[in-house]
Amino acid sequence: MRMRKKKRGHERLEALSALVITNPEIFKENGKFPFYEDLPLRLEIGCGKGDFICQLSQRDTEYNYLAMERVEDVCVAATEKYARGRGLGDLDYYGGWRTPDGEVYKGVMWDIPMEMRGNVRFMPLDANKLEEYFAPETFETIYANFSDPWTKNGYSSRRLTHPDFLNRYLKLLKPGGYFRFKTDNDELFEFSVESVEASEFELLYVTRDLHNSDRAQSNIVTEYEANFSSKGVPIKFLEARKK
Numbered sequence: 001m002r003m004r005k006k007k008r009g010h011e012r013l014e015a016l017s018a019l020v021i022t023n024p025e026i027f028k029e030n031g032k033f034p035f036y037e038d039l040p041l042r043l044e045i046g047c048g049k050g051d052f053i054c055q056l057s058q059r060d061t062e063y064n065y066l067a068m069e070r071v072e073d074v075c076v077a078a079t080e081k082y083a084r085g086r087g088l089g090d091l092d093y094y095g096g097w098r099t100p101d102g103e104v105y106k107g108v109m110w111d112i113p114m115e116m117r118g119n120v121r122f123m124p125l126d127a128n129k130l131e132e133y134f135a136p137e138t139f140e141t142i143y144a145n146f147s148d149p150w151t152k153n154g155y156s157s158r159r160l161t162h163p164d165f166l167n168r169y170l171k172l173l174k175p176g177g178y179f180r181f182k183t184d185n186d187e188l189f190e191f192s193v194e195s196v197e198a199s200e201f202e203l204l205y206v207t208r209d210l211h212n213s214d215r216a217q218s219n220i221v222t223e224y225e226a227n228f229s230s231k232g233v234p235i236k237f238l239e240a241r242k243k
């Protein structure tokens, strides 16, 4: 996702760092995640500006969520959207984060009380290192929405549905756990269906027109999805389960 360089992006992430995880490898050691309630965990890879995770986490409250986004400025936007949505304040006009009590934090952490932090944490990190961060059988579901298609020759190994990535997901999902994937891109979608079929996943559901399928009602529209579907591009979706 391209984005104009955010002013004081790192500082802004710092102010909300109670909602941000930068050292997930510690969870591999102690198996504990920093949530108020101990709930099954879902992961979104490439959360963009956070529309999907903000809505999903409010709808399916019986889960905790990690939202991973490798571009720090985009992760800042998602974290701020989530914090705003939870009534945790807003950007201060002069810079920094203004809490509901009117205190302004610039480049330091606002130590949001645990019970107010909700069920999402953001990670400004790359999914290439998933196995370094998480222990096997950590997640109930892994989502990847509108990930980069990498259509140039020689780049398919970077696709988030490349067999190497699928094998990582298989390790990190609990038995019976789900992988859910959406895209506008035909080539990437057909590649993804083939990769899943050739993997140890069981392919449960495939549609090449999600918005006119029986999953349309339960679908949560992402930023990219809204853009593509407004141009008439059908959205493709697949769901797979770890056997």
Ligand SMILES: C[S@@+](CC[C@H](N)C(=O)[O-])C[C@H]1O[C@@H](n2cnc3c(N)ncnc32)[C@H](O)[C@@H]1O
Binding pocket: 001, 045, 046, 047, 048, 049, 068, 069, 070, 071, 074, 125, 126, 127, 128, 145, 146, 147, 148, 222, 223, 224, 225
């Ligand atoms: C095309 S955007 C889609 C954003 C959002 N999911 C949506 O549907 O609107 C893909 C996002 O995934 C992020 N991304 C791509 N590969 C990633 C990776 N390996 N690890 C973490 N984030 C990644 C990109 O930085 C970008 O923000």
